[in-house]
Amino acid sequence: MNSLDPFLIILQGLLRGAGITAVVTFSALALGLALGFALSLFRQFSPSKLLHGLIDVYVEFFRNIPALSHLFILYFGLASLGFRLSSMGAAILGLGLIGAAVTCDIFRSGFKSLSPGQTEAALATGFTPLQTIFTILTPQAMRIALPSLGNFAVQLLKDTSVVSAIAAPEIMFYARSMVTSSFQTTLIYATAAGLYLVMSLPLMQAVRMLEIRYGRVK
């Protein structure tokens, strides 16, 4: 019997979860980026103090409570109120909402690092505030945000492991179920770790390429 066999069996088992891990990562990433960017715009540029307060509460709420609590609320809590989300739906929504709180801060610090002169020059030229935000400020803020967004994406990939707790069948979900039936604990978890690493490499590479493509603006 080939000594590689148990490893291959384990790998095969875990790969069933890799697709779900990828789907949850990318969907939550898309939701987190879109919502977080929108929140950062309102937080940074809306004159409404009330809106600022609400966004601050949102960010604190999602950043300071463990991801697992949010997932349980969305999955079990909402179900008890009659809104039944699939475990995938709850996973994407939960990680996406948490992600939006993180990216809101990242985008905002990008906007905040731009000198007021950038805005003044745009307004003086006859740009409206919206034109100023989208043609002058956003492209510069994006470049500044890019490295942090890359770290966030990799972190998110790793954080998808918590969604096994609400039975979303991703990598760690299969790892745990295999551990209970085969007792090859070390090999299984090491293989799972390797899988996360392999999946994060292209993500990191993509971020690096974006950074080179768009350069860094001081």
Next chain:
Amino acid sequence: MTALLSVTGLRKSYGSVEVLKGIDFEVKAGEKIALIGPSGSGKSTCLRCMNFLEKPSAGDIRLDGERVGVRPGGRGDSERIMSDRQLAPQRAQMGMVFQLFHLWPHLSVLENVAIAARKVRRLSAVEARDLAMEMLAKVHMSHRASASPLELSGGQQQRVAIARALSQKPKLMLFDEPTSALDPELVHEVLKVIEELAAEGRTMLLVTHEIAFARDVADRVMFLDGGVIVEEGLARDVITTPREPRTQAFLKQIRH
């Protein structure tokens, strides 16, 4: 002949500190006016009130007869300060050049100059590009059209910033100490461009510490101190034979 720009009773306070204490002046079409005065006297504040980058506390600013930054209230006769969105078309009529250039670093030199023509004046891409090249030629920067602003010297950046303001086809150019952030050897190239624009008959309001330049290029000079215009007159008169003791003291001190 009515003035292109007329300013009446302009006041500006920051909290309880009144920086501008009632400023009145007029700029006729084609006139070049230099605004001089000690540091902190309110020159930048005054200039920035022209296009409402600072909101005046009181006063009336008119460009070509049109009230800037204020519109009649809906009911009654209370006036309302315009929003930045409402101000945009009025600001587009005044080109502003800042001490620190404020070029947009994510755009090329050409894009910096073309973008307002595209987005504000709604020219086609080709028209905007042609206009931008024309304006870059005026400031002798055509050869760096595809460069990034970050690759340019301060003097070059300021010349591009001037081209950017010119691309607005403004009725009035506002300069806020355009050379005071530059290394001494770069001052001349920027002053030369401004002098060429003056010779074209453009209307300009220029805050400067370059006294000799003000004397030679401006038609009139206003000396601002303590939030009021202390002295105002023909450039040569104010600078060579000032009447007011405060003007005399300022000019004496700036020459040393």
